[in-house]
Every structure is written in C-alpha cells, then in structure tokens.
Amino acid sequence: MRVDLFATAQEIPGTDWLAGRTAVVIDALRATSTITTALHCGARAVVPFLTPEEAKEAARSLPEGRYLLGGERHAVRIPGFHLGNSPLEYGREEVAGREILFTTTNGTRAIQAAAGASALCVASFLNAPAVARKLAESGRDVVICCAGTEGTFSLEDTACGGAVLLELERLGVTLSLNDLGWVALELYRSYRGREAELLARSEHGRRLIGLGLEADLGYCAQVGVINAVPVLRDGRLVI
Numbered sequence: 001m002r003v004d005l006f007a008t009a010q011e012i013p014g015t016d017w018l019a020g021r022t023a024v025v026i027d028a029l030r031a032t033s034t035i036t037t038a039l040h041c042g043a044r045a046v047v048p049f050l051t052p053e054e055a056k057e058a059a060r061s062l063p064e065g066r067y068l069l070g071g072e073r074h075a076v077r078i079p080g081f082h083l084g085n086s087p088l089e090y091g092r093e094e095v096a097g098r099e100i101l102f103t104t105t106n107g108t109r110a111i112q113a114a115a116g117a118s119a120l121c122v123a124s125f126l127n128a129p130a131v132a133r134k135l136a137e138s139g140r141d142v143v144i145c146c147a148g149t150e151g152t153f154s155l156e157d158t159a160c161g162g163a164v165l166l167e168l169e170r171l172g173v174t175l176s177l178n179d180l181g182w183v184a185l186e187l188y189r190s191y192r193g194r195e196a197e198l199l200a201r202s203e204h205g206r207r208l209i210g211l212g213l214e215a216d217l218g219y220c221a222q223v224g225v226i227n228a229v230p231v232l233r234d235g236r237l238v239i
C-alpha cells in the first residue's frame, strides 16, 4: 500500500492528486480527538466549518436543541459557542443526538483541504488501530494529512500518523512510504507506550498545559480506546 504523509494542512495536495486515495486527517491535540469522542458518545454528526461565522450561519437553519456550536480560537472556546475544543466536554449527556457545528484553527482547515479525496476519515491516538483496520480492509492508497499548527510541523500529529502506520504494519500490510512517512513511523516507534510524554513535549501540548488543560493531554494520549472511525459524507463527519 502506498502511503504519503504530509505535515501541515497547507501542504495537502489538490483534488486531482487526492482522487483515488483515502485521506486520513489528524489533529491529535485536539480537534480529531474531540470529533472522534463526540461521535463515539452519540453525536448525530460533526459538521466542520472554516470559520465561526460559517458555523453560526448554518445554525440559523436548525431548530434549537438539535445542534451545538463547538470549537476554539487560540485554544479557547469561541464567544457564543456552547462547547470549546476539549474532548472532555463532549460526553454522552452533552452531545447524544445533536449535530455539532465545529470549527478549529487547524483541524477543520485540514479536513476541508483533504475533502477532495475519494474517502476521508479522521484519526487520533484514540482510534488509530481502528483507522488502520479500515484502511487495510479498503486496500486503497492513503494520504495522511496532519493538520500541523498554522503551517508548521507538529510533533503530535506526525507521531499519531506513525501510530496508524505501525498498526498497518502489524496487520501485515506492506508499506511504500514517502520520506516523512518513514520519519513518522520511526518517531512513533521510539515513543510507543510514552504517548503522554510525547504530547507534553510538543509545543502545542506545552501551550495547552499553560492554559490549565493538562487533562486533555492525558485523555488524547490513550491509544485504541475508541473503535469508531469518523468518515466524511456529504460534508458531515459520521460513523
């Protein structure tokens, strides 16, 4: 299986190149961990938007009680939104049966950028083994689209891409990788079992700790605790 890994949303190639491939979007801290959690906890769908204004506009056509506005700017909840971007806010009681209209700085941007792929799913450490199983079943070539942080490399996203690659290897898939794919695989091999340490070392992880959000790192560092794989259907993430 051919797998190419890109480090930032800005590097994701255009639709011509994506066509025929499955895109795996990763923003391990925290957008794709939050999306995976929300759907696992019974949210009807997570709808990604580039801007808070677009999300609010979409809310106008939905009945009150049917949706929640969720997301962040500068890692904190957007004024007027119901929820921020902490996966710990997206428990069953809060989200079951609701549509989450969701916008984050890098994560939802990466989803929009990769939307031209033949299939798109969302990965985090939480569901990395389940994502790998789904990719192995499909057999289609893959592009791992790390969100990065405003155009720069993120340790945690690339390592999470490595976690998906290691699981594919364990499933017996023969991998043909681009150079960054090899880096991701080796990076994850050297941190496997110490995911929380890796997250705490990352620049964004340290920023979240500074904001008092250390509990999010502990949660996002858990590997394989969720079997749900969010997929993009008609602009909505569902399982």
Ligand code: MLT
Binding pocket: 027, 029, 030, 031, 032, 072, 074, 075, 076, 085, 104, 105, 106, 107, 108, 147
């Ligand atoms: C993002 O999409 O940029 C991140 O998920 C930021 C965050 O941790 O809130």
